[in-house]
Amino acid sequence: MAKEEKAQTEVSIGLEKLWQVMSKPKDLAAIMPEIVPEQVKEVQVIQGDGGVGTVLFTTPWSILPGSSGASYKEKIAELDGTAHVIAFEYVEGGFLDRGFTYFKTTIQLSAKGEGQTLVDVKISYESDIDEESTQRLTKTAVTSALNFLSGLEKRLSDAA
Incomplete structure (x- = not known):
């Protein structure tokens, strides 16, 4: 059974504007x-049309704590425009090479007010490694997701 690590943040970008970017993988x-230039070197859509099943190939920088710098593939496991939910599941490399047998990041957006969006991040995982390593790596994943959301907020604010 999958375990979970959760976090929540608020961004000063309207729900629809944020969803417009989040829901378009290309x-x-x-x-x-x-x-997130300190985390990601390159991302390519290598399969699919942008919907569920679309596969992204990511090349990270190897300077991240606990990172091997190895590329990985994630597929869009969920994309719900009504509930504003997108989920990325690892299918090759990354956390799967670090002792996890299942690893999925789900992001849900909820309108909080004019120009404000509440973002729930959930990491679902199954692991064959010790609890201490599992906790360290899942917390790193949550932090990376929050850094991404902060960077996206800044970029969309600067573009306004």
């Missing part, structure tokens, strides 16, 4: 290296 792939 657009997201193009700007990821700008949003």
